[in-house]
Amino acid sequence: VAALPTLRLVVTGHVDHGKSTLIGRLLHDTDALPEGKEEGIRAACKRRGMPFEYGFLLDALQAERDQGITIDTTQIWFRTAARTVVIIDAPGHRDFVRNMLTGAAQADAAILVVDAEEGVREQTRRHGALLALIGVKQVVVAVNKMDRVGYDAARFAALSADIRAYLAKLELAPAAIVPIVARDGDNIASPSGNMPWHDGPTILRAMDALHVATDPGETPLRLPIQDIYKFDERRILVGRVESGRLAAGDTLLFSPHNVTAKVARIEGWPDLPGQSAGPGDCVGFTLDDQVFVERGSIASHLQAPPKETDVCRARILWLDRQPLQAGRRLTLRLTTASHAVHVQSIDGVTDLDSLEMAPATEVTQLALGHVTLRSARLMALDDDPALARTGRFALVDGDRVVAAGRASMAGYADQRAL
Ligand code: GDP
Numbered sequence: 274v275a276a277l278p279t280l281r282l283v284v285t286g287h288v289d290h291g292k293s294t295l296i297g298r299l300l301h302d303t304d305a306l307p308e309g310k311e312e313g314i315r316a317a318c319k320r321r322g323m324p325f326e327y328g329f330l331l332d333a334l335q336a337e338r339d340q341g342i343t344i345d346t347t348q349i350w351f352r353t354a355a356r357t358v359v360i361i362d363a364p365g366h367r368d369f370v371r372n373m374l375t376g377a378a379q380a381d382a383a384i385l386v387v388d389a390e391e392g393v394r395e396q397t398r399r400h401g402a403l404l405a406l407i408g409v410k411q412v413v414v415a416v417n418k419m420d421r422v423g424y425d426a427a428r429f430a431a432l433s434a435d436i437r438a439y440l441a442k443l444e445l446a447p448a449a450i451v452p453i454v455a456r457d458g459d460n461i462a463s464p465s466g467n468m469p470w471h472d473g474p475t476i477l478r479a480m481d482a483l484h485v486a487t488d489p490g491e492t493p494l495r496l497p498i499q500d501i502y503k504f505d506e507r508r509i510l511v512g513r514v515e516s517g518r519l520a521a522g523d524t525l526l527f528s529p530h531n532v533t534a535k536v537a538r539i540e541g542w543p544d545l546p547g548q549s550a551g552p553g554d555c556v557g558f559t560l561d562d563q564v565f566v567e568r569g570s571i572a573s574h575l576q577a578p579p580k581e582t583d584v585c586r587a588r589i590l591w592l593d594r595q596p597l598q599a600g601r602r603l604t605l606r607l608t609t610a611s612h613a614v615h616v617q618s619i620d621g622v623t624d625l626d627s628l629e630m631a632p633a634t635e636v637t638q639l640a641l642g643h644v645t646l647r648s649a650r651l652m653a654l655d656d657d658p659a660l661a662r663t664g665r666f667a668l669v670d671g672d673r674v675v676a677a678g679r680a681s682m683a684g685y686a687d688q689r690a691l
Contacts, residue, residue: 278485279553280356283409285400286386291417295386295455296349296360297327299476302462305351306330327456355481382411382448382483384476385436389428389452390421393435398625402641405443406590406679408661412440413479414450419459419468424452426470442628449479492516493577495655495663496556497608498527498570509540509557510566514550515608515662517574519558521548527570528653529581531689534560569610571653571663579653579663580682581689586620589642589668589678596635597642603675605646607666612652614668617645642676656682 284292300306314333318325334349350359361380383404387397404412414436422428429452440447451460452468453476459465460475474482494517502509519525523536539548540557550556560566571579591597597616605614622633623641636642655664661679668676 277352277355277357280358280480280483280485281361281381282358282384282480283361283380283382284384284386285396285404286384286415287388287391287394287396287400290386290388290391290394290397291415291455292386293328293331294326295384295415295417295453295461295476297330298455298458298461299358300330300334300349300351301327302458303351303353303477310334353477353480356483356485358480380407380409381485382413382480383409384413384415385447386415386417386455387432387436388421389416389418389432392432393439395625397436398439399639401440401443401445402625402628403590403677405445406588406641407665407677408658408679410445410658410661411483412445412447413476413483414440414447415455415476416450416452417455419452419465420454420457424465424467426468429468429471439628448483449474451476451479492552492659494519494523494525494572494574495579495660496525496572497610497663498566498568498572499609500568501566502557507559508563509559510572511555511557512572512609514552514554514556516552516660519550519556519572521558524575525560525572526575526578527564527566527572528579528689529651530565530567530570531581532564532566533575534562534564537561569608571608571610578689579655579660580687581651581653582682582685583649583651583688584617584645584647584685585652585654585656586681586683586685587644587646587666587678588623588681589636589644589676591636591638591640591642591676593670593673593675594638596637597644597676598635604669605648605652605666606669607652607654607680608663610652612648612650614646614648617647619644646680651688654680656680 284296286292311330314329315325350357385400416429416432433450451473452471453460459467462477464475495515496512496519498510499512521536521539524533525536526533537559573579599616599618601616603614605612619633619635620643621630622636623630665679667674
């Protein structure tokens with residue numbers, strides 16, 4: 274069987290709106306659970322006299338994953354007709370928000386779960402803003418617990434309009450809005466008999482319609498260098514292709530150092546036959562010239578490089594308890610690069626309810642701030658939404674992630690000196 278393209282998914286939404294139940298149900302409905310797992314948990318529930326919940330399946334898998342019991346459980350995944358869907362982060366994880374942002378977890382798409390009875394709540398708004406911020410453009414909204422509102426089409430239509438209006442302010446258009454009952458499996462893998470009025474897709478169908486990172490599309494090459502190994506005479510550069518395509522013979526430009534060299538050979542890295550690599554592929558390659566390259570250098574083609582600057586505007590989600598003020602010194606981590614930066618100014622704060630921006634002198638915890646950052650040396654970055662992976666960053670204080678953000682060059686010129 275040919276491998277299906279992998280879709281990396283995060284499941285977000287307000288607490289108790291049904292994220293774990295939805296994931297548990299997806300694993301159940303796609304036969305993705307290890308043999309005997311569900312039966313074991315059902316039996317344990319019965320022994321303790323408690324009702325079975327689909328959310329327990331996820332809890333059990335996560336516990337095993339965290340303890341590293343078996344290789345198989347290091348990733349939680351299921352298959353649809355056209356995709357392998359890997360849940361790169363799931364609720365319940367204490368550092369869910371932080372994980373989403375550090376770059377380790379880079380999603381192709383998100384499911385935003387909204388309780389049909391409760392509607393849009395604080396975390397619905399915050400997670401929506403977060404998805405917009407980190408550049409996850411593909412969002413499937415699951416309106417859950419439709420059983421609690423009598424499977425009512427009018428309630429669903431009203432809620433859909435609310436959600437659409439909020440996401441529109443974030444410049445997000447949902448790929449689909451699906452009315453579901455996660456607990457019972459309505460509109461998850463198969464269309465619900467309780468909601469014959471729904472003319473859109475099920476959750477699984479909606480997954481199949483999403484794009485995966487392995488579609489190279491028209492995006493330019495971005496290959497952040499992760500490591501450089503020396504073997505005998507050879508120097509092998511290693512990294513992950515974040516967008517575009519790399520081929521032997523290509524002339525590469527390394528930013529921010531502004532040096533060029535040709536790809537001599539793409540070395541046989543796991544699973545990578547041939548002499549070219551696309552998005553998501555980890556590659557090792559050699560150059561025809563010993564130019565200066567280090568961890569954090571971003572390789573691109575000459576005609577479409579990232580920008581170079583020592584100053585940028587940024588939208589950030591501030592995570593730390595202690596508010597952010599101008600003058601603060603932090604480390605900006607963007608892909609594999611680290612830069613010493615300081616906050617030159619606080620330019621405003623956006624209210625998460627109204628999404629209006631107001632002037633401010635500090636950014637408090639979980640507020641969306643607009644700041645200007647200045648770095649000691651040139652940084653290579655992208656501010657094009659199509660290149661979100663080389664435009665989003667984390668701000669770090671020591672080893673604590675204190676913010677996630679995206680860079681914008683509005684008002685500043687590219688400082689590349691070719
Ligand atoms: P999470 O915090 O978002 O992960 O929410 P959970 O998946 O833990 O669900 C919270 C509660 O809602 C649990 O008691 C579930 O059994 C319940 N629940 C989840 N989905 C549904 C549903 O479709 N209908 C009803 N009535 N209850 C549900």
